Every structure is written in structure tokens, then in C-alpha cells.
Amino acid sequence: MPEQLIFAMEVTLNGLMAGVLYALVALGFVLIFKASGIFNFAQGVMALFAAMTLVGIMDGQVPFSHLINAIFGTDLHHFGWHIPALLAIVLTTGVMVGLAWCVQQFVMRHLVNQPPIILFMATIGLAYFLEGLSDLMWGSEIKNLDVGLPQGINLWIDEVTFNIFGYGFFIDNLDIVATIIAALLVVSLMAFSQYTKEGRAMRAVADDHQAALSVGISLNFIWVLVWSLAGFVALVAGIMWGTKSGVQFSLSLIALKALPVLMLGGFTSIPGAIVGGLIIGVGEQLFEFAIGAPYFGGATQNWFAYVLALIFLVFRPQGLFGEKIIERV
Amino acid sequence: MFYREAGDFKTSYIDDGQTFPIRFDRYRFYAVLAVAFLVVPFIVGDYTANAILLPFLIYAIAAIGLNILTGYCGQVSLGTGGFMAVGAYACYKLMTAFPEVSIFIHVILSGGVTAAVGVLFGLPSLRIKGFYLAVATLAAQFFLVWLFNRVPWFYNYSASGQISAPEREVFGVAVTGPHTEAWATYLFCLVFCLGTGLVARNLTRGTLGRSWMAIRDMDIAAEIIGVNPLRAKLTAFAVSSFFVGIAGALFFAVYLGAVEVGEVFGIQKSFLVLFMIIIGGLGSIFGSFAGAAFLVLLPVILKLVGVNLLGFPTDIVAHFQLIIVGSLIILFLVLEPHGIARLWNVTREKLRLWPFPH
Numbered sequence: 001m002p003e004q005l006i007f008a009m010e011v012t013l014n015g016l017m018a019g020v021l022y023a024l025v026a027l028g029f030v031l032i033f034k035a036s037g038i039f040n041f042a043q044g045v046m047a048l049f050a051a052m053t054l055v056g057i058m059d060g061q062v063p064f065s066h067l068i069n070a071i072f073g074t075d076l077h078h079f080g081w082h083i084p085a086l087l088a089i090v091l092t093t094g095v096m097v098g099l100a101w102c103v104q105q106f107v108m109r110h111l112v113n114q115p116p117i118i119l120f121m122a123t124i125g126l127a128y129f130l131e132g133l134s135d136l137m138w139g140s141e142i143k144n145l146d147v148g149l150p151q152g153i154n155l156w157i158d159e160v161t162f163n164i165f166g167y168g169f170f171i172d173n174l175d176i177v178a179t180i181i182a183a184l185l186v187v188s189l190m191a192f193s194q195y196t197k198e199g200r201a202m203r204a205v206a207d208d209h210q211a212a213l214s215v216g217i218s219l220n221f222i223w224v225l226v227w228s229l230a231g232f233v234a235l236v237a238g239i240m241w242g243t244k245s246g247v248q249f250s251l252s253l254i255a256l257k258a259l260p261v262l263m264l265g266g267f268t269s270i271p272g273a274i275v276g277g278l279i280i281g282v283g284e285q286l287f288e289f290a291i292g293a294p295y296f297g298g299a300t301q302n303w304f305a306y307v308l309a310l311i312f313l314v315f316r317p318q319g320l321f322g323e324k325i326i327e328r329v
Numbered sequence: 330m331f332y333r334e335a336g337d338f339k340t341s342y343i344d345d346g347q348t349f350p351i352r353f354d355r356y357r358f359y360a361v362l363a364v365a366f367l368v369v370p371f372i373v374g375d376y377t378a379n380a381i382l383l384p385f386l387i388y389a390i391a392a393i394g395l396n397i398l399t400g401y402c403g404q405v406s407l408g409t410g411g412f413m414a415v416g417a418y419a420c421y422k423l424m425t426a427f428p429e430v431s432i433f434i435h436v437i438l439s440g441g442v443t444a445a446v447g448v449l450f451g452l453p454s455l456r457i458k459g460f461y462l463a464v465a466t467l468a469a470q471f472f473l474v475w476l477f478n479r480v481p482w483f484y485n486y487s488a489s490g491q492i493s494a495p496e497r498e499v500f501g502v503a504v505t506g507p508h509t510e511a512w513a514t515y516l517f518c519l520v521f522c523l524g525t526g527l528v529a530r531n532l533t534r535g536t537l538g539r540s541w542m543a544i545r546d547m548d549i550a551a552e553i554i555g556v557n558p559l560r561a562k563l564t565a566f567a568v569s570s571f572f573v574g575i576a577g578a579l580f581f582a583v584y585l586g587a588v589e590v591g592e593v594f595g596i597q598k599s600f601l602v603l604f605m606i607i608i609g610g611l612g613s614i615f616g617s618f619a620g621a622a623f624l625v626l627l628p629v630i631l632k633l634v635g636v637n638l639l640g641f642p643t644d645i646v647a648h649f650q651l652i653i654v655g656s657l658i659i660l661f662l663v664l665e666p667h668g669i670a671r672l673w674n675v676t677r678e679k680l681r682l683w684p685f686p687h
């Protein structure tokens with residue numbers, strides 16, 4: 001087999017894995033959009049906030065220590081304990097639920113019935129707020145996140161592919177774990193919305209706010225629930241990306257990466273988010289490998305996804321799996 | 330008492346259609362102009378010019394541009410930074426290719442180049458709406474920044490990948506390059522700011538502006554009553570990008586002098602200008618100025634209060650700035666979606682009746 005083809009296969013596989021991670025972020029967007037029609041720009045910053053909180057809790061960092069030190073001249077930094085990862089994840093989930101409640105109580109409740117674009121801009125404001133808050137709370141330096149996920153090259157795949165092609169593929173263990181977790185997450189979210197009372201209520205709200213209200217579903221509760229779920233998905237995405245490349249500001253930029261995924265897959269479809277993520281992941285890696293790096297001097301990943309989505313949208317404005325857009329005067 | 334139209338009779342159509350129909354408004358406008366042109370240049374120092382006045386004037390131009398697109402025509406754009414970069418690089422290429430032509434013409438031409446690029450990226454807006462379009466404009470942002478970073482022709486193959494403005498003069502006074510005087514750069518930007526402000530104000534009052542607003546309020550209904558959406562949307566993109574391009578050219582040539590595209594014209598700049606028009610007021614020229622002034626002054630004031638007065642470390646103040654800007658955006662959207670401009674209008678209505686409100 002020609003060498004180029006083997007490389008291309010490796011690149012494709014890696015692209016698939018990256019695509020899963022994009023899809024994970026996109027999933028959070030879809031959840032909120034389906035249930036409340038809000039396009040949540042802050043999803044990426046929520047992932048950053050969740051990951052930072054997780055690290056902070058695990059290492060026993062004192063929240064706002066920098067600020068407290070600056071005001072009172074003290075020298076606080078750590079409580080001096082280490083909390084096991086699982087407990088810390090549970091605690092962080094609690095924090096994200098609290099955040100969801102705050103968002104609903106202080107922001108979204110007051111913006112009911114506003115045009116979607118106003119809500120969108122409000123979430124940009126929320127993104128800025130959260131970014132400042134997470135920096136203020138936990139400090140802005142790059143942190144290592146290790147919750148015990150396996151990392152490094154997967155030797156088994158390396159060996160198998162070496163025996164077949166005479167060239168070992170480099171696949172990160174973390175990517176494989178991420179894929180499995182993402183699949184589990186999607187299945188459990190689907191089961192949740194299909195088989196539980198709250199999940200059904202959520203779908204009812206997504207379908208028609210007023211009809212849902214009239215049969216006695218609490219909109220407030222459902223929206224808090226949805227934001228909490230999105231917060232949890234953000235936490236999972238934050239753990240994955242944080243383990244991969246450290247918890248730092250650039251984590252919030254993955255939200256920008258998830259936007260074309262959404263446009264491709266459609267804002268309202270969970271399978272769309274997955275398929276869109278995979279297409280973008282593979283597409284940008286292959287484009288960089290085949291055209292970007294040899295002819296354009298590389299780093300085409302920055303814009304390829306957007307341009308792909310843009311071209312795609314011109315022909316199918318609702319995305320691959322999105323509901324047909326019907327406009328009335 | 331002063332602020333009313335009573336007794337101000339219009340006897341000709343020209344009078345009736347003037348930019349500021351109320352006499353007090355008109356005189357106030359002349360007074361502001363007089364101060365800006367005749368007083369400020371003599372007292373302006375390097376620090377005030379560079380920290381406050383120049384960014385204010387330039388961001389005001391950019392905010393007017395974005396406000397035409399977003400506030401008047403309803404097409405949200407997150408690509409402002411990218412379009413400013415087009416203006417900056419067009420200006421750079423023109424300045425180095427035709428050194429004998431006046432910088433004044435270069436800046437206007439780079440606005441024209443940006444308008445062409447803006448129309449190109451505005452084409453999808455005919456099919457894509459709402460935040461689909463907002464995301465689509467991100468394509469422009471990332472693609473353009475990447476382009477200027479990676480294609481050496483744009484930065485004349487310089488080793489650092491930066492562009493820096495050569496020295497150019499207007500009436501024998503340097504306005505770009507390292508040896509500029511604060512008052513000269515200030516006046517240069519002020520002229521552009523005044524020009525774009527007047528053009529924008531009058532465009533938005535006329536046929537074009539009304540067709541933009543019709544598209545914004547409901548595009549299908551506008552189409553049915555005979556507004557051509559193709560024309561309205563593309564002109565909005567063109568005019569908006571023209572202004573944004575001028576702002577980008579001034580930002581590079583006059584204000585910064587040397588630019589690294591990813592840092593200066595990144596996505597943060599797009600958001601900054603968007604925030605200016607949200608806080609200032611969507612669909613208001615005055616709001617563009619107010620928003621620009623607000624967001625230029627905010628960091629300066631925060632730094633004064635936080636670092637100099639309270640003695641906080643700079644990074645904490647920077648974090649607080651993010652929190653404050655974020656909360657202000659939400660606060661304005663919740664309490665006053667039309668921004669500072671609306672607050673000013675409310676004050677004006679009160680002033681008209683003052684001191685006898687009933």
C-alpha cells in the first residue's frame with residue numbers, strides 16, 4: 001500500500017477522534033437550543049469554568065485567593081488537601097447546577113420573549129462574565145488536569161497496524177476514552193429525554209412553551225434543568241480537553257470550533273451534532289494534510305470548518321438534520 | 330426651556346430635512362465641533378491622544394460601520410476584526426506601492442477595498458439569517474486573519490510578518506510613522522470621524538436607510554412591499570465594511586503604526602465593537618459614539634481606580650474588567666435594549682418639557 005494512503009488513513013482516524021470532541025461541545029449547544037431556543041455562546045467558557053473548578057477543588061485551591069490576598073494582604077493559596085477525582089467531579093457538577101440556577105434566575109428569566117439574536121448577544125455577555133469570574137476565582141495560569149484517564153499512544157493499535165501495514169498508527173488513548181464517553185453520554189441523554197418524566201417535560205417545552213405551561217410543566221424548572229445538563233456536558237468536554245492540552249483560556253475557544261459543527265449538523269439535532277462533528281474533524285485534518293500544509297503554508301484548521309459550513313449553508317440553510325425553517329409574515 | 334421646537338419654523342424643504350431639525354441640537358452640534366477642532370488640538374497631550382482620543386475616534390468609526398449592518402439592517406456580524414484587518418492591509422499595500430499619493434486617499438481607497446470584500450462575504454446573507462449568519466461571518470474573521478498571516482505578499486515579505494506604517498504627511502505635517510505629533514494624528518482621525526458620522530447619519534435617514542430598517546424589522550414583509558433584499562443587504566454590507574475598513578486603516582497607520590494581525594484584529598476586536606454598539610445603542614449613530622467612548626474609557630478608569638488608587642495587581646483589574654463588561658452587556662440587554670442612546674433620548678424628552686412637565 002502506498003505510504004501516502006496509510007498516512008491519510010491515520011489522519012482520518014485522528015480526525016474522527018477530534019471530531020468526537022467537537023461533537024461533545026456541540027451537544028451542549030444543541031441541548032440548550034432545543035429546549036429554550038437560546039444559542040448559548042457561553043458553552044465553551046462553561047467548559048473552561050467547569051474544568052477550572054474541577055482542578056481547583058481537586059487541588060484544594062482557595063477560591064478568589066488572589067483577590068483576598070490583594071485586599072487583606074494575606075497569603076492564602078491552598079487549603080492543603082487533595083480530593084479524589086470522582087468526588088471532585090460530583091462537587092463540580094453541583095457548582096454547575098448552581099451556575100445554571102443563577103443564569104436562569106438573573107439573566108434568562110428577564111429575557112423571555114426577546115428576539116433570539118438578543119438572547120445570543122446576552123450569552124456573549126455571559127461568556128465574558130464567566131471568563132472573568134473563572135480567572136478571578138482560580139487564577140489564570142495554565143493548570144494540569146489529571147483525573148486518571150489513560151493517556152499516550154495506544155500500543156495495541158500501534159502493534160496491530162504495524163503488523164498489517166508495516167507502519168504503526170499513532171492513536172492517543174485519551175481520544176479513544178473520549179469517544180467511548182461521548183457515545184455513553186449521547187445514549188444516556190437520549191434515554192433520559194425518552195424515558196424519564198423530566199426528560200419528557202423537557203421535550204414538551206422544546207416543542208411548545210405555552211402548551212407545556214398549560215399542562216402544568218414548570219418552565220423555570222425545565223430551563224434550570226437544561227442549563228444544568230449543558231453544564232454537565234461542558235464539564236465532560238472540559239475534562240477531555242483539559243486533560244489533553246491543559247486547563248487554560250484557549251479551552252473556551254473550542255466553542256468557536258463547535259459552531260460550524262452545529263451549522264453543518266443543524267441546531268436542533270443531537271445525531272446532527274455527532275455527524276457534523278465527525279465530518280468537520282475528518283474534513284479539516286484531511287484538508288490540512290492534503291492541501292493546506294503542502295500548498296497554503298498550513299494552519300488551515302483555523303478557518304476550514306467555517307468555510308465548509310458556510311458553503312454548505314448556502315445550499316441547505318437548516319443544516320443536515322435540522323428542522324425545515326418555515327417563515328411566516 | 331432651551332430644548333424645544335416651538336418657534337423654530339421651517340419655511341423650506343431644505344430647512345425641514347436638515348440633519349439636526351431642532352435648533353438646540355444644531356447649536357450643540359456646532360459647539361461640539363468647535364471644541365473638537367479649535368480647542369482640543371491645542372491642549373491635547375501624547376497620553377490623552379493615544380490612550381483616549383485616537384482609540385475613541387477610530388472605534389467610533391468602526392462602531393458606526395457595524396451599527397449600520399447590525400443595528401440598522403439587522404445582520405449580526407462577528408467579522409469586524411477581519412474587515413478592519415482588510416482595511417489595514419489594503420492601506421499598507423497602497424502606502425508602500427504608491428508613496429507619492431496622499432495618505433488621505435489611501436485611507437479612503439482601503440475603505441473601498443474592504444467594501445468589496447464585505448460584499449463578497451455578505452453574499453451568503455441572502456440565504457442565511459440570524460445567528461446562522463453571525464456564525465458565517467466568523468468564517469470571514471478567521472479566514473482573513475489567516476490569509477494575512479500566511480501569505481507573505483500582504484506584508485511585503487518582511488521577516489517579522491508584521492506591517493509597519495511608513496512616514497506620510499498631510500499638508501507637510503506627519504500623520505503616520507514614528508515622528509508624529511499628537512494634535513496632527515488627532516485632527517486627521519477627527520476629520521474622518523466627522524465625515525463618516527455625517528454620511529452615516531444622512532444615509533440612515535434616506536431611502537437606503539429606510540430599506541435597511543425594513544429588512545431588519547421583518548425581511549419577508551419588506552420584500553413583499555417592494556424592498557429589494559439583495560440590494561438592501563448588500564449595500565448595508567458594503568457601506569458598513571467601507572467604514573470598518575477606514576477604521577482599520579486608521580487603527581493601523583495612525584494609531585498603532587505597526588501591526589501583528591492575529592493580535593490586533595483577532596476575534597476579540599469583533600466582540601469589542603459589537604459590545605460598543607450594544608451598550609451604545611443598536612440603530613443609532615449617537616449610540617455608536619457613546620458606546621465607543623464608554624468602552625474606551627472603561628479600562629482607563631478601571632486602571633486608574635483599581636491599580637493606582639486601590640493598589641490591586643493589574644491582572645485582577647483585567648479580570649474585573651471582563652466581569653464588568655459582561656455584566657454590563659447583560660444588564661443593558663435586560664434593562665435597556667436600546668442602550669445609552671435610548672437613555673439620552675429619554676433625557677431629551679424630559680428636557681423638552683422642562684421646567685413645566687405638565
